[in-house]
């Protein structure tokens with residue numbers, strides 16, 4: 001069997017992003033568990049806010065097509081999203097919207113969501129750890145008919161969640177990360 005490939009997408013471009021940090025931790029754990037991990041930055045896939053007129057005039061932008069194809073060469077995808085006003089930030093929703101408009105040859109539109117496993121995580125400096133963004137993201141991906149694994153990680157008080165060696169310090173967070181990693185690998189393998 002070929003190596004299991006997992007794509008990790010941090011949903012923030014901000015310097016010092018706590019979600020990018022959590023994405024890096026998750027990528028490390030996934031690699032330790034044997035996956036072949038690609039961690040990208042959405043800065044490399046700049047996209048305008050979705051606009052149907054723009055799509056009619058110029059087609060789907062090349063960065064959306066590239067991001068969709070990047071997803072398509074992986075067996076599983078982890079999205080690590082910030083929480084903005086109890087939901088997902090526009091950056092995350094916008095890539096999901098654009099990708100849902102990409103249709104390569106020999107496939108139906110949005111097929112990239114249906115053929116692989118998705119996992120979701122979030123980090124926030126608040127008590128809820130971005131869990132409302134996770135609920136919103138799960139709903140959006142499920143509406144795209146993605147398989148979203150049940151295990152997820154909402155990292156509360158993210159600024160104090162790491163030890164001096166940059167590892168998660170609290171047993172509950174470590175357990176949630178382990179469970180997410182194991183289940184993402186397991187479900188991605190079954191969908192290969």
Ligand SMILES: Cc1cc2nc3c(=O)[nH]c(=O)nc-3n(C[C@H](O)[C@H](O)[C@H](O)COP(=O)(O)O)c2cc1C
Nearest residue numbers: 012014017018019020082083084085086124126130
């Ligand atoms: C517009 C906006 C809305 C926010 N709303 C929430 C919120 O609803 N819940 C929350 O926990 N944090 C909220 N925050 C704080 C973010 O969680 C915090 O800025 C976090 O660092 C953003 O993620 P990042 O560091 O990965 O960029 C909000 C921040 C912004 C800019």
